Structures are given as C-alpha cells and as structure tokens.
Amino acid sequence: MMLELLVGVCLLGAFVTFALPEEYAPEAALGISLVPLAVSLYMYAVFDGVGNALLGGDPAFETQYAWLTLGRYDVTWHMGLDGISMPLVVLATLLTTLAILASWTPIDERQSQFYGLMLFMEASLVGVFGALDFLIWFVFWEAVLVPMYFLIGVWGGARRKYAAIKFFVYTNIASIVMFIGFFGLVFGLGDSIASLDLPAVAQALRAGELGGLGLLSASQVATLAFVAMFLGFAVKVPVVPFHTWLPDAHVEAPTPASVMLAGVLLKMGTYALLRYNFTMLPGIAQSFAVPIALLGVISIVYGALLALAQSDLKRIVAYSSVSSMGYVMLGLVAYTMYGTGGATFQMVAHGLISGLLFACVGVVYNTTHTRMVGDMSGLADRMPVTVGAFVAGGFAYMGLPLMAGFAGEFFVFVGTFGADFAGAPVFTSVGMFGIVIVAGYLLWSMQATLFGPFESATDYEVSPAAVHDVVPLLVLVVFIIALGTFPYDLAFDAILEATRHRARPVRVRQHRPRVEQQSRPRGHRLRRLAGGDGRVGRVPRLWRR
C-alpha cells in the first residue's frame, strides 16, 4: 500500500493546496511534499524487490486489485516497484520537493494553483513509474501532461502559449501513436492474455504468443508495434529529430517546471522505452540496433552542437539534455549488463544533474533577470555559493569522475563498446565525442557568465541568493557526488538486479578465478550500508540457471 499512499498523499495534497489561500501555499506545499519524499526514502531503505517486475520478478510494494473489465480484458489496479522504477520514484519525489522550494522566489502569482499543479504532477509521475497495468499507466502518463501544460502556459515566459501548445500537442500525438502500437500487440496476442497487465503482456510476448493481425503476420505486427511505440516514446525522450518541442518548452517554462521537465519528465520516455520496446520486444530491438544506435549518436553529437550555438543558458541546458538522453538510447540498445544498467543509471544521474543546472540558471535569472550569456559576467564575485553549485553541476554534466554523470556515461560506454550489433565500437567512440563538446559549451558559458570582472546588462541588484534558493542546489550536489562515488551500493545493484535478465553474458572470459565471491546480502539497504547483516537474498525466479 506504500505506493498508493504515495500517490494518494500527493493527490490529496494537490487539492488541499489548491484550496488554500495564497499566502500559505508555498510553505504548505513544501510541507506536504516532504511526506512523499520521506515515504519514498523509507521505501528505498526497505526496498527488497527482486528481478524485473515485467518478467516474473517480485516487485516490492506490489498491490493488485481487480478494477474493471473492458471487453475481454480485465483491468487491474496493479502497482509495484522494481530496481528500475525505485530510483526513479525517489528522483521524482526528491526533485518535486526541491522544485517547490526553488519556486518560492520566482512564483508570486496564483501560488496555490501553481503548487497544487506541482503536487498533482508528482502524483502522476509516481503513478507512471509505479503502475504495472497498461491502462493505469496510460492514465498517469497522460495525466502528467496536464499540469505541465498549465505550468508552462500560465506561469511561462513571453511565448508561453506557443510552447505549451506545442508541448501538449506534440507529446499527445506521440501518445496516440504509442497507444495504437501497444494495442496492436494486445490484439495480436489474442486469447493468450486476459488482461492489460504489463507483466502478463510482456511474458506472453516473450513466450512467443504473438499472432498475426488481419493481413499482417506476427513478425510484421511486432515490427509495426515496435516502430509505433518507439516513435511515441522517442518524442518524449526526446530523440533527434523529434526534439524541437523541448527547447521551446524549457525556455518558456518557469524554472521549477523546467527542473521537473528535464529531471523527471524526460525520463518517462526512456523508462517507457526500456519497459515496452526493449523488454517486451527484444528481438525486434536488436534487429533495429544499428538505426537506434545511430539515432542515439546523432542525438548526442547534434544536440551538443546545438547547445554550442545557443546563448540562452536555459536553451543550452535544454539542448544538452537532448544530448545526454542520447547516451541512454545508446546504452539501452547495447543489450549488455553495463549498457542497460548504465542507461537506467544515467536516467537518474541526468535527472539530478540537469535538475541542478536548471535550478542554478533559475537562481541566476531570479537575481539578474536575464539568462543571456552575453548579458552578465563575473557572477562568482557576487553569488559565490550559487556559482559553486553551478560549477559543480557543470562538471557533473561534463562527466567528472566521482560524480553521477561519469558513472552513468562510463557504464554506458563500457556496455556499448563491446555490444553485439555491427559497428558498436565506432558508434560508442563517436558518441563519446559528446563529452568534449559538452565540456566546450559548458566551460564557455561558465567562463562568460560566472567568471571575469563583474558586469550585468540589467539594472538589478545582484546579491547572494536566499537560503531557500541555494538549499536545493546544495542538496542536489550532495546527491550527485554520493551517487557518483557509491554508484553500486546506492542504486546500481538494484538496477542490475532488474535488468540482468536482458543481457546475455558478453564474452565472459572464464579463466579469471572468482575470488571468493561472497553472496551479497540483499534486504534492507540502510542496514547493508551500515555494514550490518541482511537477509540472504532470494534468487530471482525466472533466470535462475
């Protein structure tokens, strides 16, 4: 019931905040959002999910109730978390709390609505990552769009209406395409499934139950469904060339919304790609490996080049998100332990890092009222803490070791370089060039805005940011460093636990003697981190060999 509690608290909190008078809304929203954060951290601490939720694993906090019947299909309220979704849920709750804190300064009208929408979005995000039934998942998936549409459209910048409509229409059309693709699979499966339960669908697909549909053969159905779902999710990720809604949305959105958009909403796309395309249809995914890897590499290099050409700080970070999500694509398509696990890890890492950078840009904007690189310089002189966090975020984005970004990117690279598809080393090497370009534009923009003699083209008093503005930044920096230093203990083991089934062992050279491989105690993470003894883990049911 923990997940329901999480969603319920957020939803209830959203309505309460909506009804509250303006002056209490910010504090109330922060207080309310601390509850799901605490709950999710508790869940993280006691997390004991085993395996992949879709493939017969045993997700933690699982609940399943019959809800309604649609024709032949039962719809059940099925929620649960495995190693892939658990870190993302924590990411969502953490970033929501920090984004709410970061909105205290910039949001000064319609506050109760704003914070209500933020909490509503949190509820939907948790639902997206927790749902294990297609219909439930889809409802949450669509529900995320609504608050984001209003956040951009009401509190956004000058071209907010254009950006909001573009965001909504683009992603909604993508959802429809994806929906059609998924139902193609469902109808193709025919009588072999009796519900829209995702594990059931996934296992039926992997068991080869997919039949033809009309004039199409089973493999054609699978291919078309794969393409449709891929296109649908690619918009959300976004993969070049479906990325153009992103910079507009980011630039116009108020900063806290940008934090959520880059930090969590983009992860929905890759999360869904992993859950649907790459878990349900691995054969098709591998046959499309080269084009998908190509798209990933193009996203990386092209996105980074675009970022290089911008002078609006938010646009720079927005385009670099396109670039970073390319790494995730590359890792997903590799089908190796490090590739898939690294891609998932990179989702979390990028969520934190891009959240941090957007929050930093937001703080800078609150003070100087400009985001243009040429309009200011030498901010380090006036707002040292903010600038410190900015530099930390910048280096994290560049993949500095011992910060989360490096771990994610390195796992992806190691996983992809030795992957099986044609030209994997070449794709990886070209993709890695992104780390040079990212260093180029971030160093350039940091030098131009943060360092040098202080100047500002706007007439505002530039003074150190308020405590509640810098707290989110510092919290994120701490999380990024912790995740980069202890990637395995904090998240990567859980992720691998959930993704291991997908990877075939890559050239395991067996002549390395296993040095007394002690079985890792699973169980309560905190106890394990503290060096205490945990329960000896359950062995995953499906892939015990």
Place this chain on the structure above:
Amino acid sequence: MAVPVQYYLVLSAFVFCVGLFGVLTRRNALLFLMSVELMLNAANINFVAFSYYHGNLTGQVFSLFTMALAAAEVAVGIGIILVLYRNFADVDVTTATTLRW
C-alpha cells in the same frame, strides 16, 4: 373506392417541396418556421397514407407524436424568434451569424 396511395404521395411530395422552397428562399424566421411545419406535415401525410394502405395503425400513432413534437418545436422556435427579435430588432435569419466559428 379508395384513393390510390400514389395521390397521397404526390400531395406529400408537393407539400414537402413547398416547405423546402420556403426554407431555402425565405429569410423571415416566422416563414422559416412555417415552412418547417409544412415539411413535417408532408411527412405526416405519408405516415397516415401508408398506415391506411397497410392497415396498420402504428403510422397514425406516429403522426400524432409528430404533431405533438411540432407543437413543442413551434414553442421553442417562437421563443428563439423572440430572442432574435429582441437582440437584432429583426427576425431575419441571416443576420444572426456570430455563432458561426
């Protein structure tokens, strides 16, 4: 001797066409309403004629319903016309076009 059913049909078609002509050419809302009534009654004639022809009373019952409906429609229609007149000081149907888009 019975009047052949074709005669009724011709009559009905004629009345319908008169109504249709009125709807297409008149701009006065009242005339519009009257034309619509004519078209409804043309349908009624058909109902009754076929009812008689088939010896089945359903058609006549149906025409009664239609009359009731027509009465209701007139009430609503005249209501609309009154509002139209109040707003535009006219009952010309082509002047009230603001709801087009």
Place this chain on the structure above:
Amino acid sequence: MYTVATGHAYQSTLYTWVGGEAVPYELTFGILLDQLSTLMLVIVSLISFLVHVFSLGYMNDEDEGGLARYYAELGLFSASMLGFVFADNLLMAFMFFELVGLCSYLLIGFWFREAGPPSAAKKAFLVTRFGDYFFLIGVVAVFATFGTAAFGGPGVEESFPHLAELALDGEASVNTFGFAPSTWFTIVGLLVLGGVMGKSAQFPFHTWLPDAMEGPTPVSALIHAATMVAAGVYLVARMYGFYALSPTALGVIAFVGGFTALFAATMGVVKREIKQVLAYSTISQYGYIMLALGGGGYVAGVFHLTTHAVFKALLFLGAGSVIIAMHHNENMWDMGGLKDEMPVTYYAFLSGSLALAGIVPFSGFWSKDEVLFETLIHGLGDSPLLLGAYAMGLLAVFFTGFYTFRMVLLTFHGEPRSDTARDPHGVRWNVKVPLVVLGTLAAVVGVINLTPVHTLVPAVPEFLHDWLFHGPEGLNGEHYEELLHDFAGYTKGYPLGETLTMLASAAVSLGLALAGAGLAVALYRGPEPVEHTDKLGALKTVLFNNYYQDEFQVWLAEGLTARVAGAADTVDVSGIDGVVNFVSSLSLFTGDRLRRVQTGIVSNYAALLTLGLTILLVAFGVMQGWFL
C-alpha cells in the same frame, strides 16, 4: 615504502566501485605500490610539500584573498595526483587523471575576477579533455578487450599488459574487434596515448600549458613538476608493459617526444616572460621523457622524470621568488641585476638552470644524457627510425642551453632595467627554504643513476636502475627490456663499442648544451643586453606566436566548430522545427479555409443540407441503376 624498498610490492583492492555477480567485470579502486609508484609518491609528496611551504610566502604574505579556497584546491590537487599515482588499474587512473584536470582548472582559474585566468583554465581543461576523450575510448576498449584494466602487481592474476602479451603469443584469446591482436593493441595504446599527450602537453595538445601560467606561480610549479603534466608520462611508464608490445606505438611516442622537445625549445628562445620560457621548457623536457620511453629507455625516462620534477619545481619557485620581488611583473626585460639583491634565489636558480641545460655534473645532465643515449643505441640497433627522433632531441639540447642561459642572464645579470628591479621586494624563509632544498637536490640528485660512471667504474652503483629492475613480476625494468626485445624488436647497437659510444653520446650532448649556453652568454652578457632575437626577423614573429598553433586551435574552436554548431542550429530551427511548425500551420490553415463554409446563415445551411441530400439520392440512384 619499506615493503617496496626490500624488493617487494603491495597491491590491494580497497573499494569495489561496481561489483556483484551480474556484471561481466568489476570496477574497483585499489592501490598498487611498486618501485615506480613509490618513487613517484616520494617526488609528488616532496614537491607538493615544498609548494605548500612556498605558497605561504607567495600567497599569504602577499595578502591574496580566498586563501581557504586556494589551500583546499591545492590539497585536492595533491590528493588527486597521489590517487592517480598509486592507482592499480586504468579506470581508477583515469578517474583521478580527470580530477587532476579539475583541480588544475580550479587553480589556474584561481583569480577568477580577472578576465585572463578563467579563459586559460577553460583552455587547459578543454585541450586536455580532448586528449582524455581518446584516453576514455582507450579505457573502455581495454575493458572490452581484456575484461580487466589492472596494471598488475603481486596477487593480481590478470593484468591487461600481461594478457596482451599472452594474446600476442597466442596463449590467450581476447576480443580484438576483428583486428589482428598487434594492430588492435597498437590502436588501444595510441588511444590511451591521446590522454597522455593532452596532459603532458605534447604536440599538438601543448597549447594550454603556456596559458596556464595565468595561475599562481606555486601552482605552476606543482602542475609542471610533479602533478598534472607529469601524470601523462607517468601513465606511459605505468603501463609500459603494454606499450612495449607495440613498436608502432613506441615509435609514435618517440617521435612525438622528439618533435615536441625541439618544437617547444625553439619557441622558448624568444619569450619575454620568465614563466613563459619555463613553460616551453617544460613542454620540451616532457618531450624528452616521451622520447626516452618511446626509444626503449624506461629507466632513462623515469630518471628524467625525477630530475625534471626537482629542477623544474626549483625553477618555478625561483621564478616565483623573482616575481614576488618584482611586484608581480614577469617581463624579463624589466629585470636584470637581481643577482646581488637576492643571492639565495640566484644560486638556487642557477643550480636549476644548469640542470635544465644539462651541464655536467648537475642532475639534468645525467638524465638527459641517458635519454639520448638509450634512444641512440636502440636507433643504431634494429630500429633506425628512432634516429630521426634522436636527432630532434639532440638539436633541442642546443636550444635548451641557449634559452636557459638567456633567461638567467636577463633576469639576474647586467644592470637593473626598471625601478622595481633596483629595489626588489624581499622574500622570507618560507620562500627560501624550498629553494635551498630543491637547489641542493637539483645539483646532486643525478647520483641516483650515474650510468656512464657505472659503465666505466662498475663499483659506482646505479641506484635507480637497480630499483626499477627489482619491481614485482611483470612490472619491472628487466621484464620491459625483454618485451622490447621480443615484441618491439628493439636491439642495441654500439658502432664504437659500448663505452666509447656512450662517451661520444655524452660528449655530443654536453658539447651542444655548452654551445647553446655559450651563445647565450655571448649574446646577452654585459650590463645592457639587447634583444638579439629581433635579428631573426619573420622567424621571430612565427616563434613568438608559437607557430600560430593557438590561432589554429582558436580557429578550430571558433571558426570551425562554432560554425558547424551555427549551421546545426539553423538546420534545427528552420529545418526540423520548420517541419513541425509547418505541420501545425498546415492544419491551422486548412482549418481556417474549411471553416469558411460555416457562414452562420441558416439558409445556406439548409441549402447545403438539401444539396447533400440530393447528391446522396442521385449517387444511390446511379449505383442502383435507376436512371438506366
């Protein structure tokens, strides 16, 4: 240290970064203490300590702001370098390598309120990042190929140099991605070399280093002598067992080294700022180390790394002392006559200069001579291509002697050429002590490896040689020599017999160094030296502008990359987004046209209704054949 001194080595895995059964290979952190890394540890700790002491004089006494930040960054810098030095695998080495880069970024940009330092810091990080890009590919390729990135050491069953060796012998199979093993290992080696060339400022990645002089001078000393720049060549020495397998990679290393040595030395000849001269001499000296490693002189390379660390730290700290005295004016043409005002600095600096120029018996002579000698004999053996690299290295000796003494004469001799030089600012003990320590060391540290003397009088020991040859299995000099011989085909050739060849080589290099120094003395002696470099005419302009390498790189960054980025932006905004917006405009447009049907006039609707009905009736009629 004790373990190592008794001929053992220590290796232990400290922390598993990523492990578990699920992953094909674990990623770990561990320490590897063998002869090489302990030697380096001593160097790094010593220099770092002295730099910290010197900073008390350079920063604290000068009332600089942000001291807490300065010392924190300096400490992190040393820590990163130490972590890099005792890393037991390539991944850990890479991670600390990057942290070293970060610290240098922070320290070079320490004075962030000015315009220059942040820009120099950016350049340093970006240029080295470019090299690190290749390094990262190399690391990833090593993992993908061997499944381990361990360097080796006691207790390590599998290290990638060892596996590579086995693979070349056909005793182990590794994934070489469709290449022949030797080709693939060369490619991997060259990829890692990218990082080395970036950090060690080898051509063409050397441009960041002179700019890095924007940082505080103690930082320059640390960067140049013991940390950042040394990291690159140390890495080559660390995985020498891998490079020794590939003659091509060795050849590339040797040529890059030789060329850089000469190239940088020529640029050092015309510089005006004292730190600029030193910067180019650093590039040049690291070229020598690369030359040695590429030329098969593993011990020589490490030896020169050691002596260079000492005398370059000394020279930078000496320059720092001069800069304090000159109130932060670095132009040598404003100095002169400082000899009498600051004798401690002068004699220490002189000791370092003699070492740098390679004048007997200062430390630099022994190491540089050995570098050239090793390259020469291997070149005279079966690898004649090395002779080209050797020739460049040899020529650079002349230039080194020249610019070193030009610098000394301009700074300390003659008449003062400015007011500050007449009345320099004094320095305190915290500046002098490091100078004295290093000055003594620069003079005598050569005794650790008196190879020429050893050859003549076998009773004189070669400490360093013995030290490095007694490393753990697979990581010692002896093993490397076997590898060089077996896989790279390096053999030694002595046309004049061993002793005579050695003496001839030493004589040639010493002669050239003396000639260079002599020329400098001849030109810049006297109270009022003139700028003889002007006589070089256009050549001077070229040299002064560093062969327009900076312009070229700026063009690469701004002219090329920025333009490509701009073009990409245009494509994105008008092309891709254009399509998106076009779809949206198309639907808006068609909607706009279609809605015009809705006139709002009821009669029109009625007419349309009738029309539609008629059309339908006619259509059904036609289909049913009514009108036939």
